[in-house]
Amino acid sequence: MIKEGANASMGSKVFKSASEAMQGLRDMGVLRDSMTVMVGGFGLCGIPEQLIIALRDTRVTGITCVSNNAGVDDWGLGLLLKTRQIRKMISSYVGENPTFEQQFLKGELEVEFNPQGTLAERIRAGGAGIPAFYTATGAGTVVAEGKETRSFFRPGDGRCGATIPGKGYSGRDGKAPQDGRPREYVMETGLFADLALVKAWKADEFGNLVFRKTARNFNPMMATAAAFTIAEVEEIVPVGAIDPDQVHTPGVFVNRIVKTQSEKRIEQRTIRDGAGA
Amino acid sequence: MIKEGANASMGSKVFKSASEAMQGLRDMGVLRDSMTVMVGGFGLCGIPEQLIIALRDTRVTGITCVSNNAGVDDWGLGLLLKTRQIRKMISSYVGENPTFEQQFLKGELEVEFNPQGTLAERIRAGGAGIPAFYTATGAGTVVAEGKETRSFFRPGDGRCGATIPGKGYSGRDGKAPQDGRPREYVMETGLFADLALVKAWKADEFGNLVFRKTARNFNPMMATAAAFTIAEVEEIVPVGAIDPDQVHTPGVFVNRIVKTQSEKRIEQRTIRDGAGA
Amino acid sequence: MALTRDQIPVRAARELRDGFVVNLGIGMPTLVANHVPAEMDVWLQSENGLLGIGPFPTEQEVDADLINAGKQTVTARPGASYFSSADSFGMIRGGHIDLCILGAMQISQEGDLANWMIPGKMVKGMGGAMDLVAGVKRVVVTMEHTAKGKPKLVKTCDLPLTGKACVDMVITELCVLEMDREKKRFVLKELAPGVTADEVKAQTQAEIIVPAKVATIEV
């Protein structure tokens, strides 16, 4: 299901609260047990915090959750882990969460680790209609286990168009950028979800999004890689108020928008020496 | 050669003229006969017009040129065709150019047609270290001839992670988005060039670029997909003058910058009925 | 009476829905934009990197940096956004465009489309057409039913294809045909006023499904 009816009008895209932004999604087939949800953010930075709470309150279970991290015990995705609504995480790093650790060690929670760049690219690929691509990341590691690998000349070697499969090549080589030998790559597939929850700074009423600083992270790609996308924002402006050259995510990718008051928790408040005064 | 020494300082990135921006590139191994050059623009919109002239004046020959179009007879890449410096074009559409047609029909000019989206994605892939990817575009057409094809479940079918190869599937199917049947995809490779000539609106002295309106087109990807990138811009501002949230191309991708006076020719000046008065 | 060249885009415009994001091909499909119902909000995408095409500019508004995929100067409507060609075709390939309307030289009975190589003429390239027909959710073709008296709806295309089994609907001066994905044939949905199914069949080489009752195109 690719944004089925997403662009067709269902009245305004603007909803009053995170919980209202979830309304009707069961009937639309978006919300259901065993669904896949993408959740933006890096650590607790740029997470759709109120939408996560609203998703928890829908009580859907068996979620496969695509998110770089898994929140902390009492915030972000940690809230959905606590209620055991998540069955599987697809993430690159999940360090900060005792609840996670407990469920994982008991075998109650499945985890698929992806290298961070591979995860980002898989999401971008899903949104861009690319079913699979090759990357050198993870070649020769456990990440490549069970996946197809093959060798190519690397982009940049042997000039334009020379990035063809290295026929008959079976070895593995180092990474000297100019040696002109083929290199081993792993095939990775695109990711696509039923629902994406993203956090942006500003939206207009059409759903054009602008992100702020490093809170951008995984949010733009996730907005493109789900059948239904809800954006949590700090400000909603009228259509036309965002410079078209400065839209990060065009409104076509966003189905619903909700303005919330973000807590924006900080995990590692680090200040300059002597700057605390 | 991937941006070899690109980031290492060679003094300022700012050059006084397009021809000066070409200086020293032969010694650096960037400019040479049979080189590959990417040239930004869509039609005559957003083309690095003065850099094209400067490239012509270097007299390099046998160029493989990656560019969506081929200019017109007396402007844009048409100038390089006239001097027969281009041996091969990799383009999606080349309609507007009698010189082109003549050379092509005589077999003096080789042309590789790529679907426009495939061309854009190949360039992005080259810049992003992706040696190859799969796309449904062109499956079952001449574009797929000589290329590997295989079937995958499409992103969005069968939910997250289900975009795995469709084992044992050999047929071709339609495009109903929810039928859950695998579809045929073509493997396309990344493109990488010796030199990219791009046109931006504004640059800062580090090389951060901002594009304007539809003059953005192929320029951002090309800036990432060459060993050496020169940007032709309308304005150069000090470092720090561009909002970091609104940089389209980070300065790491740009080696040289030159401010020029653009002609900005228009191919199809179309105005509103009754608006000419 | 067959539809006029002006009436085909009118009929095509009825395929639009409020909130749709639509890509219109060059030529007759472009004219569909003139027939968007006033109460309907339709967003036009241009594959060179614009979502939200506005009307053609006034003389004063003309901007060389703002063109559509046909290289015509245009404007952008409020709420528009610009993006790179890679992002634009990500939008197209990824299935985020609801509808595209384009022309055709030949269409096969299974919905294969040929519209990028003119026989006997120099090949100019496919531009974005292959990406559009492969990626857009619904592909509508507007065209004349025949070319120089020869059917354009054929059993098998002999022209090089733009896409396999990609056409969802065909609108000609004679009729509206809709693809049945299960049966892999077009179904005759509507006839131009006064045109009979037999007349359509006579000008169609493709095998098509003709239901007992066929509606008349409202003009």
Place this chain on the structure above:
Amino acid sequence: MALTRDQIPVRAARELRDGFVVNLGIGMPTLVANHVPAEMDVWLQSENGLLGIGPFPTEQEVDADLINAGKQTVTARPGASYFSSADSFGMIRGGHIDLCILGAMQISQEGDLANWMIPGKMVKGMGGAMDLVAGVKRVVVTMEHTAKGKPKLVKTCDLPLTGKACVDMVITELCVLEMDREKKRFVLKELAPGVTADEVKAQTQAEIIVPAKVATIEV
């Protein structure tokens, strides 16, 4: 005398060049930033989407929307840019970062790196490490030469790998080793003051190349 923990980053900083774009790992590698020569312009990339990391913020400057890959609050220097994770790893994977400096648990004699799974502890994930070692032009490892008396430079890693044949240089308290891509072995380049090649070899399981003459690390 072996280098102190503070001296290792000082030595690592000598691998920087003016204009370099560099990614620094969490922990000891982060400290390299404190030793960039004043006359040198080095751009620090953070894989969560920032090129141009500035110093840590003052209390007033702290911004929850501006963190580094270690999730610490940071600032952005003039000329910085923000981008998505996809674009960030495009930059990394595409070979546009000149240098990365990171830690290691094990390094094989062919330059395989293991640094993401701590034996006996819960697996937390590889984060961006696999992408960095696969994509960055030059990979420098800073680490202690041994762990609990056991060599970290081994013939073959028994820990799960982060990348194959990806390490270009290793800097420890005892020495600097540089990979010879032809010979597929590390070459002993520099020794800490007073440390001998034999001492290094005694604490190294990996086969390494020891030239007749080895420079001394300037401290």
